[in-house]
Amino acid sequence: MEFLQYFSAVLTPASLLFLGIGTIGGLILGATPGLSPTMAVALLIPFTFRMDPAQGLILLGAAYTSSVAGGAVSAILLKIPGAPANIATALDGYEMAKKGQAAKALQMCFVSSAIGGVIGILVLIFLTPLLAAWALGFGPSHLFWIAILGVTIIGTLDARSVVKGLLSGAMGLWIATIGYDSIQGVERFTFTEHLDGGVNVIAALIGLFAIPQIIEMLEGGRTRKTIEVLAVERHSIWASTREVFSKLRALGIGSVVGTIIGLIPGAGGQIAGIVSYDQTRKFSPNRDRFGKGESEGVVAAESANNAMVGPSLVPLLTLSVPGSPTAAVLLGGLLIHGIFPGPDLFSKHAAVAWTFIDSMLIGQILMMVFGLYIARLAARVVLIPPAILAPAILVLAVFGSFAVQHSLSDVFVMLTLGLGMYFLEKVGFSAAPMVLGIILGPIAESNYVQGRIIAEAGDGIFAYFFTGGLNIALIALCLASVAYSVAMEVRQRRLARIEGGAP
Amino acid sequence: MSDQRPAASGLQQIVPAGLVVALALWVTWVSFAVDDPEPYLFPRLVSLVLLALSVALLVRALTGKTLTGAGLDGRTLKNVAPAIAVTLLYVFVLADLVGFYAASTAAFFTLVTLYDPAPHDEIETWLKRLAVTVGFMAVIAVLFTLVLKVQVPRGVLF
Amino acid sequence: MxxxxxxxxxxxxxxxxxxxxxxxxxxxxxxxxxxxxxxxxxxxxxxxxxxxxxxxxxxxxxxxxxxxxxxxxxxxxxxxxxxxxxxxxxxxxxxxxxxxxxxxxxxxxxxxxxxxxxxxxxxxPAVLVVNKNSPFNSVDDLVKYAKANPGKVTVSGAGLYVGHHIAFLQIQKATGVKLKYVPHKGGAPALKSVLGGQVMAGVNNLSDSYRSRANLKILAIADLQRDKQFLPDVPTFKELGYDVDDSSxxxxxxxxxxxxxxxxxxxxxxxxxxxxxxxxxxxxxxxxxxxxxxxxxxxxxxxxxxxxxxxxxxxxxx
Structure with a gap:
């Protein structure tokens, strides 16, 4: 219960000020396409140079927490996820916004983010010593199977056509192999110099989601119509909160899956949202309403991607191993202040460490309060006429994709992928599985290659990838996921045949 | 929206499916026609999956079994063509040539003018469009250049 | 004109x-x-x-x-x-x-x-590290095992042709044993593989290894002199009789x-x-x-x- 002592340090006026700045800044940066939580934290580190360590870390912790939730704002309002973690949020969140429920979707998103986030940080506070060693136990073979588990979701992510879903995902996997391969350094599929650096995930995310959306907004030509939304329904915060708590299944699955995936170093919290979304859909009686504006989907995705925040710091704080890119950046933020994470962090720098963790806990609540406060206002974004909204998003997309690594090539790749996706969407392909492919490709490939090298020195590839409790458990999960999807597909076809309608 | 429109059918399904097959063939060819197979092990696997799925899609398209997607009609294409042209010119030509700010301002203003339903012959309309453009670009400048210190290409006109 | x-x-x-x-x-x-x-x-x-x-x-x-x-x-x-x-x-x-x-x-x-x-x-400088629970307590232990089991000792490092890999090549040449290099995407993931027991040893940065020293054994340093500031007790390869200089x-x-x-x-x-x-x-x-x-x-x-x-x-x- 040591963490309780340090709440007073967070509740001083100066600390609260930094907490507020970090939270609001994180929400804004997170909602901007191109600025992922990792970048938001990296951008804020120079500001902490001159602060005292505790306050600097309060700023960074608050920004990390709220930028993850900030990415949901653009996902819901514009169908443009602020970061890969928010892809699943866009699937149902945007459909809700189209029905005029933007305010409700945002309110539910912030409440479930805060619940998931608090659970994740409680795991960090109480279970770190237990889980740190367990998290490190994940090796290349396990991460490979986790990536494959992600791949099994691809086909059913967008329920309209399994073949096109899988094909979108496979194209994503191929796009991920463009550029230098990560191990040997050989150039692959680089037919123009703009592809030398490969396809950046963030640039691809912006292009694949934002560009089709922009063009679609302008499909009506010179009309006065807004994006199919006539009004934003008012929705009370209490009603939203009550609704979130009525979705206990989604909240539970989201928080648990988010926590587990967040713990595993190298798995990438990017897939926490999408895996929980998929699991929740499989267990939900309303599964047919997913993708059409089912609030359960938003709750599952957002509770998961915030639940991931706390656990993703477990290997960092106790073993000095950053498990995710954001954790790596935070490590830099800690080192600059002479704070070495490691087994003696909580004895040597107890005050700073606990203040940091407490500030993230309070930050979750503060993020929710701010989020709920701005929800109704932000929801009005959908009322901006398309003639202004579309060019605004276009300019943001160009600046955002450039900002990722100061690369004009990224902007070209972003637009090319985006224009391609506009036409592909017209014939039933979709962006989400393709982005998932781009995220999972490198995880699957590098772990396969590393595992193969290690296996060759040891007991052989079969033994390395297919034996051991964890491997077998993960393979069983993959098989279950595929079997379930096939069963659903068969059932749906049978239903479609009985109704005699078109598929 | 996509549910009310006629679904894409016929050529609109066959042509993209054919293009995807062509892409899959190219990827497969590149992956297998290399001297050192080591870096291409994963791409080979992906290319075979891509090839199998794309052929399956083409077969379904040819037999008229795949009907998802809203399709693209002539009127929609006519409406979006100017936007696509402006976007291409903006990103591929102007952004580097005249600098991000000049290109973005021009693209923004052009798109607002093209798609804003307000009458073109009133001075008030033009002032409003100009104000929106300048206001938005100011926000972008504050966020990216002042706060985030992003150094965008400057080109010939700043 | x-x-x-x-x-x-x-x-x-x-x-x-x-x-x-x-x-x-x-x-x-x-x-x-x-x-x-x-x-x-x-x-x-x-x-x-x-x-x-x-x-x-x-x-x-x-x-x-x-x-x-x-x-x-x-x-x-x-x-x-x-x-x-x-x-x-x-x-x-x-x-x-x-x-x-x-x-x-x-x-x-x-x-x-x-x-x-x-x-x-x-x-x-690069250092050679093994997990705290590893049976190897010195470079000699590792070399002896690798002599008996050529190519079986896995060593992680941050990618090909970076400092870690150069040190690995030098160590391999100086000890005359065959080891297996496992390239990673950076120093941090390479160190994680040592800490998690996925590889048997690792070549990594002095600074990062120093921070994780509670869970590692740092066997030797690939430099001309010991590091007096951070790791005064870790010998150089030269001291141990292996010809590995400061090239990495x-x-x-x-x-x-x-x-x-x-x-x-x-x-x-x-x-x-x-x-x-x-x-x-x-x-x-x-x-x-x-x-x-x-x-x-x-x-x-x-x-x-x-x-x-x-x-x-x-x-x-x-």
């Missing part, structure tokens, strides 16, 4: 450019390309050593870090050597031996001849593209060395656990040439 006018005009323009430069460079923020991702050791140190750049006695303008990570640094350096401007507003961080080894081994757009060093700020030590510094005007190079190489010597920089580097080693432009030119010759020989033997 026309020709001479053209020459005259060019000369005038050059003179004007020179005059314009004399008083004003730099008149806007200067960028520093880092070929590794944010949070890595190079990125982290680059941010510290440039944090006082805006002071009048140094550059008088802030330095903005730009990350272009990928392929062990190749993406960032290829971009820099082929597309960066030569007006002094684009700097880059170098890592030796990484970029030199890559320029020998691969078709890269960079090599020591088209880049100009400005100054060196740090040096991070990761030198970090700042460079510009060839073709940058001499005035600018002179200006930078004078000011940047002073900036590295700043007291606040030294203090932050120290509390961050990062060893400083400041070298002037002339010293770096020599060091680059020496490494080039050495690596050419080492890599040709493979």
């Amino acid at each position: 026309r020709k001479s006018i053209a020459i005259l005009a060019t000369m005038a323009a050059l003179a004007l450019a020179g005059a314009a430069f004399a008083g004003s460079y730099p008149e806007r923020p200067v960028s520093l390309t880092v070929a590794y991702s944010p949070g890595g050791a190079t990125d982290f140190q680059a941010r510290i050593v440039t944090m006082v750049a805006a002071k009048k006695e140094y550059l008088g303008q802030p330095v903005v870090i730009i990350n272009k990570p990928g392929a062990g640094g190749k993406i960032g350096w290829n971009y820099f050597a082929s597309r960066a401007s030569t007006d002094g507003y684009e700097l880059a961080a170098y890592n030796v031996p990484h970029f030199i080894a890559q320029s020998i081994k691969f078709k890269t757009k960079y090599n020591i001849n088209n880049l100009e060093p400005i100054a060196n700020w740090g040096a991070d 030590v990761n030198f970090r510094g700042i460079m510009v593209r060839k073709g940058t005007p001499k005035e600018i190079i002179d200006f930078l190489s004078a000011r940047v060395v002073e900036m590295f010597k700043n007291k606040r920089v030294a203090k932050q580097m120290k509390i961050g656990g990062s060893p400083l080693r400041i070298m002037t432009r002339d010293e770096v030119i020599k060091m680059w040439k020496a490494r080039q010759a050495f690596l050419q020989k080492l890599l040709a033997d493979l």
